[in-house]
Amino acid sequence: MSKNCYSEINLHLVWHTKDSLPLLTPTVEPIAHRYLRKRILDTPEVFLHEIGGTENHVHVAVTIPPTLTVSEWIGRLKGGSAHDVNEQSGRNHKVLEWQAGYGVVSFGTRDLDWVVAYIRNQREHHGRGATHDRLERITHEEEAAGINGSSRKTEEAP
Numbered sequence: 001m002s003k004n005c006y007s008e009i010n011l012h013l014v015w016h017t018k019d020s021l022p023l024l025t026p027t028v029e030p031i032a033h034r035y036l037r038k039r040i041l042d043t044p045e046v047f048l049h050e051i052g053g054t055e056n057h058v059h060v061a062v063t064i065p066p067t068l069t070v071s072e073w074i075g076r077l078k079g080g081s082a083h084d085v086n087e088q089s090g091r092n093h094k095v096l097e098w099q100a101g102y103g104v105v106s107f108g109t110r111d112l113d114w115v116v117a118y119i120r121n122q123r124e125h126h127g128r129g130a131t132h133d134r135l136e137r138i139t140h141e142e143e144a145a146g147i148n149g150s151s152r153k154t155e156e157a158p
Contacts, residue, residue: 018097022055035084052119
């Protein structure tokens with residue numbers, strides 16, 4: 001990246017397991033997160049703030065350079081991490097598959113602590129039905145159908 005460029009591009013990413021099945025078991029989740037972390041940290045000029053989620057989805061907070069093509073990069077993260085997890089499992093069937101699609105929301109640096117805390121406390125937020133809609137959504141169709149909408153109480157961002 002040019003030294004004559006300043007950027008603060010903070011992103012919150014979310015994607016689900018295939019059919020939102022609980023594939024991120026207590027055994028699979030740490031392996032998946034480890035592979036995602038490695039792939040993120042191996043991407044030049046990307047800074048990882050947090051990875052978290054539940055048994056059926058992953059949340060990631062990152063700061064990226066303006067030269068990164070987000071959709072291609074997320075595709076590589078998803079495909080590569082599923083491949084890595086399935087290779088390590090040594091089983092004849094896939095233990096991890098990701099659903100098509102993802103959600104990406106930009107946020108200001110002043111909201112970084114809030115976004116990181118939200119990701120770290122995913123199980124708690126989902127357990128009490130207090131999620132932040134914008135950070136859970138992966139498609140516009142969910143919004144139209146009321147998924148992640150009025151059916152759940154939500155927490156407000158600061």
